[in-house]
Amino acid sequence: MRSKTLHIKLGQKLENLKSLMVMQDDVVFKEVFIPSYECSGLFVYINGTMDYPSFNEIVRDLSVAQVVSNHPISIEQSVISKICSVKEQKVSTYEKAMEFIFDGKTLLFIEGIEDGYVLNLEKEKMRTFGEPSTERIVRGPKIGFIESLQENIGLIRQYSSHPSLIVKQHKIGTLEKRTIALIYYQGKASDSLLQEVNRRINKVKATDLQDSGMLEELIEDTSSSPFPQIQNTERPDKVLAALQQGRVVIMIDGSPFALIAPTTITMLLQSPDDYYERWVAGSFLRGIRYLSLFVTVFLSGIYISLVSFNPGLLPTELAMSIAGTRENVPFPPFVEAIIMEVTIELLREAGIRLPAPIGQTVGLVGGVIIGQAAVQANIVSSLMVIIVSITTITSFTVPQYGFGLAFRALRFGAMIFAAVLGLYGTTLFFIIVISHLSKLTSFHEPYFHPLDFIDKKTWKDALVRLPKRKNGGEPS
Amino acid sequence: MTQSDGKILSVELAFIISCGMLGVGMLTLPRTITDNINSPDGWIILIFNGIIIGLFLCLLVFLLKKHQVSDYYTYMEEAFGKWLSKILGFVIVIYFIGVASFEVLAMSEMVRFYLMENTPVEVVILSLILASVHLLTGKIKAIAKVCVFFLPLTIVIVLLIYLLSLRVVDLKNLQPVLGNGILPVLKGMGEGHLYFFGVELFIFLFGLVKNQNKVKKGILIGFSIPVILYVITYVLVVATLTVPEVKAVTWPTISFIQSYEVKGIFIERLELFLLITWILQFFCTHTIYFYFAAEGLTKIFRNSYTTNLIVLVPVIFLLAKIPKNTVEIFKMSDVLGYVFPFIFFALPILTFLIVQVKRGKRSG
Amino acid sequence: MKKLWMILLIPLLSGCWDSHNIEELSLVVGEGIDKSKKNDEIKLTHQILVPPGTSVQENQGQQKYKNITVSAKTLHEAIRDSLLITNTILTNHQRILIINEDVLKDIPMEAIINMFIRDNSIRRSCLVLLTKKPTKEILGNSEADDIPSNVIFELKDNEKRTNKILPPLTLGQASASLQSDGSFAIQAVDIKGGKLILDGAGVIKNSKLVGVMSADDIASLNWLNGTVKGGIIEASHHGDPFSVEVIKRTRRKITTELNGEHLTINISIGYTGRLSEDWYTKENSFKESYFKDAERVTEDKVEQDVEKIIGKLQHDYKTGVAGLYRYVENQHPKFWKKNKKKWDEVFSKADINYHIDIRIIDFGSKGGTK
Structure with a gap:
């Protein structure tokens, strides 16, 4: 019965459709009467997907339609002209009809006409464009992507009107088809890169994806690495800059995060406002970010190795005051550090999960009160609290959240190495991290690229943000 | 610019050579030179030897280019035939293994002496070897990247430390120049090439360079960075510690940095930084030699590179366990010093001459 | 490869061979060497810093240092013997070495400082001074909670204001001069009117003290x-x-x-x-x-x-x-x-x-x- 063509009788149609969708309680069948043609019509739709104001308008239009005597037109033409504002398509089988209904469309059947009309009265359920919440900047465009792919593409097209901007859309997934879009500038993105991206996307065609984060893990080079090898962003300006550099952007319907590939470690550390602010300030901020990355990973490790392995390398006065603060602490520095770091990580995680106002309170209570109390109770030393606070603050300076997460996790590695092998262990851990980074690739492009000082233009840009006229003004 | 093609740029060649050279030499060189000539004229030896080896490198570039060598092992095969070349290659690999384990041993010795007295040396040695295996799975490209990252770091930190040391430096200690006449200097010159361990890697790296027309520039830059650092180190260390004292201390460069401290900044003891950067350099040197040992074995036995890496771990480890004390460690470097001129001077010239004759016969 | 790493890390965790907590070490800032009353023994005085307590009450009336004196035949033995009294000695922070005149009269200076140079933890920038008084008195003479070693160490900075102080002689310089058989002068320290004062110098020739100079x-x-x-x-x-x-x-x-x-x-x-x-x-x-x-x-x-x-x-x-x-x-x-x-x-x-x-x-x- 499913693949059967629709009956001509409206009553029959109604009955068949109802029996096909007997389990679906949210399907609405609404009969209307069109007085001027003296026939009835049937609207079928899913409750909640439809935009009621436009639906009412159509119903009203149909009911007041007058038959003009000198130009008699068929009901068919009349309906088409009345509903011309909406997408018009015909449906002739039950199967197709159901497909359209569950796609969120409204079907209109009219007595005496076999085919049904597909009306696109879909209500776009989406939030409005707002400031991206994960990548706040001080100066620069304050608009971020939303969950609707078509709107996002529209946003990109709005800023980039060049015809060589290609947007290729595929559907992937088995249970639910999701559109993913591959965006690039023709001529700028290399062929080998495009081939590689297509190959990898084809590989995951049969996977159901909820967010671009899942796609990212499936198509990156080394998924066991702690470092993200694909950049993600909510910011259209970042996407446009990446497109201009010949990189490829992948967007997936339902996710406000666009994926940018290939990427390098320095790109992940750059924030667009480096390029919007004056170059001295931009370079300064960039330098601060590199420093804070190092501090995040290694400060606690260095503290542990200096205090419990090589106190002789500390300045005398500092050694004295550290010994003083640690006088009554029962734990070795490593345990002390672990206690504090884990506490802070817990607070941070709790702060994210809780509703915003409570989250802040938890942060405050945790950070200030627990820290203070722990010091007074001689569980940790006051210097340790300072060290942990610094590493926590510095970990927030990384513009890319996921990238910052990697470093937060690595910090514990550095602490373990420091606790076992002291300063040598910390250095060894540094070596291992750097070795790992230099082996990583992002779509076969070296990941550790501009940081390796080879390409003169890029390494300068990696360290300082030079005045625009000199480096061509291409932000990344 | 993809990572997998296994070719390196001439700049990367420079960095690899520099990292390969800057190993244990930097920390002991002032003592070994001064021991040899017994006067503060070591810097003259360094500069002259540097110039001579620089010229020899130019000659090498010319010779290798003339025969369009892309892989030194096949080049040797052309010269010596299959079996002899395999034996020669094996000798070279043993030498590489020797240097690799010597470097890791020297590092463990330094770490034991200055950082951790009670930690078993085996742990230090093994952890460094494993760390370099981790890097070596990325082959030459990854090594190049690590070198390119570590070397500028090392240079900047070392120069900064040196700048802060100028307060305690007394150039009077370097005088008199040529006080004992030119003879001991000339004598010292004969052994001077030993301080340039690491340049011999060039003949094996030559074929890997992508932009062949810039090879000469790359190798000369790569060679001159360590030479300049050595000269500066020698001058500062001897000028601070005086000749008799330099001869008496085990690690003159670290002793030199311990003889002053910088007041007022967070870390006033700078040997911390020197030790850290030198662990990095030891790692680089060790890894580069390790790579060439594994790569050499692959070329000779035509087996998988990864197998060779795993096989070499215990070999290097056990070799590093042989010397019993500091004196024997330095003896080990002497033994390696005998092989160095053979690989760097004799082998390329000999190979070139034989191939030249053979090719001449074939075409004539 | 990743899993292999994890397995290798486990035995390492049982390590921490060299870990010492800083508060359990004795930070030595100054050492004094005297001749013991017993024949051919040397008396070594360590000045050890006492870490300040965390609360204000604890700090009041607490001295910032303590002195420990041990005598033995050699210096290293004396250091090891001091472990019977106090925590592990950490000499990295040692700033001054005070030698009594009597010691240098019969023991060569080279022998005295030999251990200090050889020890990898003592810095070569440590100052060497001479004194007429027993070093115990010098190191025990503090005013207003000052640490005597630090007082002496900071006095040498006055070199720019007065010409009656010799340029500071560090352990490294002393060793270098002794290696090249040079003779040199060594700054002396004394107590006058209950205060530490840099006064005069000793002349060292062939490792022996041959004379003294006035300021x-x-x-x-x-x-x-x-x-x-x-x-x-x-x-x-x-x-x-x-x-x-x-x-x-x-x-x-x-x-x-x-x-x-x-x-x-x-x-x-x-x-x-x-x-x-x-x-x-x-x-x-x-x-x-x-x-x-x-x-x-x-x-x-x-x-x-x-x-x-x-x-x-x-x-x-x-x-x-x-x-x-x-x-x-x-x-x-x-x-x-x-x-x-x-x-x-x-x-x-x-x-x-x-x-x-x-x-x-x-x-x-x-x-x-x-």
Whole structure:
């Protein structure tokens, strides 16, 4: 019965459709009467997907339609002209009809006409464009992507009107088809890169994806690495800059995060406002970010190795005051550090999960009160609290959240190495991290690229943000 | 610019050579030179030897280019035939293994002496070897990247430390120049090439360079960075510690940095930084030699590179366990010093001459 | 590969071979060496920092250091014996080493500092000082909660203000000088009126203490070497005293001449100074001849002092403590090589011509009276 063509009788149609969708309680069948043609019509739709104001308008239009005597037109033409504002398509089988209904469309059947009309009265359920919440900047465009792919593409097209901007859309997934879009500038993105991206996307065609984060893990080079090898962003300006550099952007319907590939470690550390602010300030901020990355990973490790392995390398006065603060602490520095770091990580995680106002309170209570109390109770030393606070603050300076997460996790590695092998262990851990980074690739492009000082233009840009006229003004 | 093609740029060649050279030499060189000539004229030896080896490198570039060598092992095969070349290659690999384990041993010795007295040396040695295996799975490209990252770091930190040391430096200690006449200097010159361990890697790296027309520039830059650092180190260390004292201390460069401290900044003891950067350099040197040992074995036995890496771990480890004390460690470097001129001077010239004759016969 | 790493990490976790908690170490800032009453034993005094407590009450009345004295045959044994009394000794922070005069009279200095140089943890920048008093008294003499070692260590910074202190002698320099068989002077420390004071110096020759100098001698020695960095010169003209403050050295030229076996050393040094005090009631510094006069008087004064110290060096100590041998070595290497062994004899017989040129370039904000 499913693949059967629709009956001509409206009553029959109604009955068949109802029996096909007997389990679906949210399907609405609404009969209307069109007085001027003296026939009835049937609207079928899913409750909640439809935009009621436009639906009412159509119903009203149909009911007041007058038959003009000198130009008699068929009901068919009349309906088409009345509903011309909406997408018009015909449906002739039950199967197709159901497909359209569950796609969120409204079907209109009219007595005496076999085919049904597909009306696109879909209500776009989406939030409005707002400031991206994960990548706040001080100066620069304050608009971020939303969950609707078509709107996002529209946003990109709005800023980039060049015809060589290609947007290729595929559907992937088995249970639910999701559109993913591959965006690039023709001529700028290399062929080998495009081939590689297509190959990898084809590989995951049969996977159901909820967010671009899942796609990212499936198509990156080394998924066991702690470092993200694909950049993600909510910011259209970042996407446009990446497109201009010949990189490829992948967007997936339902996710406000666009994926940018290939990427390098320095790109992940750059924030667009480096390029919007004056170059001295931009370079300064960039330098601060590199420093804070190092501090995040290694400060606690260095503290542990200096205090419990090589106190002789500390300045005398500092050694004295550290010994003083640690006088009554029962734990070795490593345990002390672990206690504090884990506490802070817990607070941070709790702060994210809780509703915003409570989250802040938890942060405050945790950070200030627990820290203070722990010091007074001689569980940790006051210097340790300072060290942990610094590493926590510095970990927030990384513009890319996921990238910052990697470093937060690595910090514990550095602490373990420091606790076992002291300063040598910390250095060894540094070596291992750097070795790992230099082996990583992002779509076969070296990941550790501009940081390796080879390409003169890029390494300068990696360290300082030079005045625009000199480096061509291409932000990344 | 993809990572997998296994070719390196001439700049990367420079960095690899520099990292390969800057190993244990930097920390002991002032003592070994001064021991040899017994006067503060070591810097003259360094500069002259540097110039001579620089010229020899130019000659090498010319010779290798003339025969369009892309892989030194096949080049040797052309010269010596299959079996002899395999034996020669094996000798070279043993030498590489020797240097690799010597470097890791020297590092463990330094770490034991200055950082951790009670930690078993085996742990230090093994952890460094494993760390370099981790890097070596990325082959030459990854090594190049690590070198390119570590070397500028090392240079900047070392120069900064040196700048802060100028307060305690007394150039009077370097005088008199040529006080004992030119003879001991000339004598010292004969052994001077030993301080340039690491340049011999060039003949094996030559074929890997992508932009062949810039090879000469790359190798000369790569060679001159360590030479300049050595000269500066020698001058500062001897000028601070005086000749008799330099001869008496085990690690003159670290002793030199311990003889002053910088007041007022967070870390006033700078040997911390020197030790850290030198662990990095030891790692680089060790890894580069390790790579060439594994790569050499692959070329000779035509087996998988990864197998060779795993096989070499215990070999290097056990070799590093042989010397019993500091004196024997330095003896080990002497033994390696005998092989160095053979690989760097004799082998390329000999190979070139034989191939030249053979090719001449074939075409004539 | 990743899993392999994890397995290898597990045995490492049982490690921590070298881990010591900082608060359980004894941070040594100063060491004193005395002769023990018992025959041929050495008495070693450690000055150990006591970490301040966390609360204010704890801090009150708590001394910041403690001294521990142990005697043994060798220094290292003494250090190890001190572990019977206190926590593990950490010598990385040691700043000063004070040696009693009596020790250096029969034990060579090279033997005394040998252990300190050999030890990888003691820094070569540690200061070496001499004292007449037992080192225990010096290290125990504190005022207002100060740590004596730090007081002494910081006093050496006054080098720029006074010329009665020798340039600081570090462990490294002492070792280097001893290695090259040079003789040198070593700053002495004393207690006067209950306070620590840098006073005088000892002369070390062939690792033995051969004589002592007064603070004024040090000043003269500094003038001879041209190592004066500050301080004043007192002289008098027209019967009234006046003083010149040293600003900086403008010139130092030392040449050596050989005439057969006879050595002549010419030293010429230039300084600029400021007329900082003048008791003469008819002062008129605005007149050039007036301060030219003053210049001449101060030059004469310095030259006289230096003359005296040269006499002392050549005839009393018979040693070239002034470091002039370096110039001979540099300018006449062959001669030096031959006479290295009997350098003290050569020095004693040498002619030393000293000339100083002091230019008063300013006279402060007041230049005349009446």
